[in-house]
Amino acid sequence: MLTKLTHWSRLKSPWILHLNTGACNACDIEVVAALTPRFDVERFGILLKATPRHADVIVCTGPATRQMKDRLIRIYEQTPDPKFVIAVGACAMSGCVYRGAYNVLGGIDQVIPVDVYVPGCPVRPDAVIDGVVKLLNKLKG
Amino acid sequence: MKFQIPIGPQHPALKEPISLRMTVEGEIIRDADLRLGYNHRGLEKLAEQKTWIQNIYLTERICGICSHSHTTCYVQGVEKLMEIEPPKRGQYIRYLVSELERVHSHLLWLGVAGHEAGFDSFFMYTWRDREIVMDILETISGNRVHYGINTIGGVRRDLDEQQVKHILDSLAILRERSEYYQHLGTNEPSFVARLAGVGYLSREDAIALCAVGPTVRASGVPMDVRKDDPYGIYGEVPFEVCTADTCDVLGRTVVRIKELFQCYNIIEYLLKNLPSGPVAVRAPRRAKPNEVVSRYEAPRGENIHYIKSNGTDKPERLKVRAPTLGNYAATIKMLKNGFIADVPLIFAAIDPCICCAERAVALVDARSGQERIISMNALKKLSRQVSAGNARKREAEWPL
Numbered sequence A: 001m002l003t004k005l006t007h008w009s010r011l012k013s014p015w016i017l018h019l020n021t022g023a024c025n026a027c028d029i030e031v032v033a034a035l036t037p038r039f040d041v042e043r044f045g046i047l048l049k050a051t052p053r054h055a056d057v058i059v060c061t062g063p064a065t066r067q068m069k070d071r072l073i074r075i076y077e078q079t080p081d082p083k084f085v086i087a088v089g090a091c092a093m094s095g096c097v098y099r100g101a102y103n104v105l106g107g108i109d110q111v112i113p114v115d116v117y118v119p120g121c122p123v124r125p126d127a128v129i130d131g132v133v134k135l136l137n138k139l140k141g
Numbered sequence B: 001m002k003f004q005i006p007i008g009p010q011h012p013a014l015k016e017p018i019s020l021r022m023t024v025e026g027e028i029i030r031d032a033d034l035r036l037g038y039n040h041r042g043l044e045k046l047a048e049q050k051t052w053i054q055n056i057y058l059t060e061r062i063c064g065i066c067s068h069s070h071t072t073c074y075v076q077g078v079e080k081l082m083e084i085e086p087p088k089r090g091q092y093i094r095y096l097v098s099e100l101e102r103v104h105s106h107l108l109w110l111g112v113a114g115h116e117a118g119f120d121s122f123f124m125y126t127w128r129d130r131e132i133v134m135d136i137l138e139t140i141s142g143n144r145v146h147y148g149i150n151t152i153g154g155v156r157r158d159l160d161e162q163q164v165k166h167i168l169d170s171l172a173i174l175r176e177r178s179e180y181y182q183h184l185g186t187n188e189p190s191f192v193a194r195l196a197g198v199g200y201l202s203r204e205d206a207i208a209l210c211a212v213g214p215t216v217r218a219s220g221v222p223m224d225v226r227k228d229d230p231y232g233i234y235g236e237v238p239f240e241v242c243t244a245d246t247c248d249v250l251g252r253t254v255v256r257i258k259e260l261f262q263c264y265n266i267i268e269y270l271l272k273n274l275p276s277g278p279v280a281v282r283a284p285r286r287a288k289p290n291e292v293v294s295r296y297e298a299p300r301g302e303n304i305h306y307i308k309s310n311g312t313d314k315p316e317r318l319k320v321r322a323p324t325l326g327n328y329a330a331t332i333k334m335l336k337n338g339f340i341a342d343v344p345l346i347f348a349a350i351d352p353c354i355c356c357a358e359r360a361v362a363l364v365d366a367r368s369g370q371e372r373i374i375s376m377n378a379l380k381k382l383s384r385q386v387s388a389g390n391a392r393k394r395e396a397e398w399p400l
Helices: A002-012 A026-033 A066-078 A090-094 A125-140 B043-047 B052-060 B067-082 B088-116 B120-141 B161-187 B189-195 B203-208 B213-217 B249-272 B323-335 B340-349 B376-387
Strands: A015-020 A047-049 A057-061 A084-088 A116-118 B003-007 B019-025 B028-035 B290-298 B301-309 B315-321 B362-364 B371-373
Touching: A002 A125, A015 A026, A015 A066, A026 A057, A026 A084, A026 A125, A026 B120, A057 A066, A057 A090, A057 A125, A084 A090, A084 A125, A116 A125, B019 B340, B028 B323, B043 B052, B043 B315, B052 B067, B052 B315, B067 B088, B067 B290, B067 B301, B088 B120, B088 B161, B088 B249, B088 B340, B120 B161, B161 B189, B161 B249, B189 B249, B203 B213, B203 B323, B213 B249, B213 B301, B213 B323, B249 B340, B301 B323, B323 B340
Parallel strands: A015 A047, A015 A057, A057 A084, A084 A116
Antiparallel strands: B003 B019, B019 B028, B290 B301, B301 B315, B362 B371
């Protein structure tokens, strides 16, 4: 009974933490744009949270710079279980144009496990919503 | 009793990773220190391995909000190196996108300022209207954020009658909404009370600390590259440089709202006087050995690109001085003797774009934790000192 309730509430209110690991800001503003009236992800119960301790889903942008690596791991560990990671943008997936640069690790999945990849450079807000909904479907099944 | 408070790299007030160390006495900030490098990707080095054309798309990805600023600044420089002049229509479309980008950036900033001041409905309003600009940009270029419209020698897409009409129609809505924001930003008592007097930066300090863009204009200095050193078509377009003399966050808000109206005027002028003809000329693949400095007024201030060519199809050096970097010194000054609660507001007021500004190299001594910034010459000297004792092969033959 209790597990059913937590499962249901998890599906209805995934709280997200937005984390920039060296992105060019384009994906970040598109993630924020997804929260604003035109796209409005709050209708799915999605709320942008300020601290990893409140979040269920980490929305990661950027190709993971060397200096962010330790911070990224720390933030991942601070997030309570069960936690999910969405890699937003081509950078977060593989490094995009920065691939091969000396200070870039080339993708979030080089550092922490990733559940959903959202492609695009930058991603459209619609794609961010699609990614979140896909994650929710993954949780249902 | 002094305390040190760290803010960032992951912090609710910051959308991008940066670390602020504040030394506070009670509520009052006595000293502030910025730690950078979380967003350093090594872009300038990467640029040396890519061709002139490939670098347009790389410089576009320096920053997502002022992406067109960086490409235009770069392309202007490369066109000077290659000694080509883009056709008039191409230039008009290029700077039309520039002004549209300024509108979207300022609307975005107004929303963020409203959010930091605790006025979230303002944030939602401005971001809703920002979507109108994003739609225009999407119809012109096919993408919302990285437009990819610049190319060496002009632009990649042309405008048709229908698009011009669409832009003019949307502009009427934006103008009406901006008038409402102007009324709100200058008359809403709680909003004005929150912003007035916060983050004071005197005229003398603004000049001495080399602040740029709306930050310096809000301190009463009419500094704008578009007027001071007109590039492209700005010599022939009528517009005014907007200033305010309150020297605080309120002034920076007013300057940006005023600039919105100037942008609308410029866009209207460009569309009504759009010349006919081709939009681009063919560019050579190589550039003669030379160097050039290109200046551009980005939404956040003056953007400088230094480009050096060596006769091949790749640049030898690309140096970017983004406007946010110019504003960091002034930010420290603004933060000092302010309240902790004002930090997000003051920091947001320079419209920081951290990804633009991550260029410097800081060396940290791993044992003592001591930090120092090192210049290229000092680095060379250091490497010579280290390698001085090594046996050197005289008269070595060049392998190629």
